[in-house]
Amino acid sequence: MSPRPDDPVRPSPIEAIRDDLAAVDTLTAGMTKVTAGFLLQTPRPTLVECGPAVSIQSVIEGIRAHGLDPDDLAYLVISHIHLDHGGGAGDVAEAFPNATIVVHEVGVRHMVDPERLNASSKRVYGPLYDSVYGACTPIDEDRILGVGERETLDLGGGRRLELFQTPGHAKHHIGIFDPDTGDLFVGDSVGVKMPGMDVIRPATPPPDFDYVLAQRSLDTYLSLAPETVHLAHYGAVDPPMEALQEAKDRLEIWMEAAEAAWTDNADLDHVAETLGHRFASEVTDVDGDPDAKGRVELLSGIRSNAMGLVRYLDLKEQGRVAT
Structure with a gap:
């Protein structure tokens, strides 16, 4: 459920972590510092997490204002398909037509046909489903990369992301590691702080x-x-080990x-x-x-x-x- 066309959209605040990495506040539930996305500003720009459908237009406007044109985004990587992490993926796929949507292999079918995911989420979240999360929209299967036991994404310029399955919080959870910088994006698998x-x-x-x-x-x-170590809720925790x-x-x-x-x-x-x-x-x-x-x-x-x-x-x- 994205905002109506006549609703004002508040662009997501974006905070530089380094020259090549920024935190994107998804403004989940209209609050700051609930769910973080992470924008890797590599030759093939990559967004890790996008937040729910209700606030996704803020994310899209925020990263556009940060300098990404519609054709620029190469990947959207989602740690798992819970709506606070990937609910807006369909909107991102539409806004950035060259982006590949990357999820655990178990999540692919739910991205292609989100009817069951939406129905189960509505049962779990009750009235919050409409006000905080919203419905996922379908994504063409040829736009999606399913992560098996291990996958590597080419970010260009010699940079890469290593993706691997990390079940526990959810069976469809993946870990995301940049071996060149040591950045580890863990979704919900480490917890919240x-x-x-x-x-x-x-x-x-x-x-x-x-x-x-x-x-x-x-x-x-x-x-x-x-x-x-970057938590989706919310940000880096130190010291990492x-x-x-x-x-x-x-x-x-x-x-x-x-x-x-x-x-x-x-x-x-x-x-x-x-x-x-x-x-x-x-x-x-x-x-x-x-x-x-x-x-x-x-x-x-x-x-x-x-x-x-x-x-x-x-x-x-x-x-x-x-x-």
């Missing part, structure tokens, strides 16, 4: 969350020894707390209440920033995390998860 947060909080939503796979993906990231280890530790703490509550009483409300008592203090008010707690609740809320953890524990009890 936004204004008002002193620690990384895991993102464990249903239906795909898998604890064992998530920890393995974090180990994969550690093996790369990245120079910078310590941040990745923190993500592993915090995920373990959340898993242990959820399992203890679930063992006592497997009811979702009980588990969510227990986690709320334990972890609500992770998010604090920020002076002059009334959106601080709302950002976290939107993207990694206690109940959403509890739903994913409880589903994982139920499947684990049935022997239906990775070991």
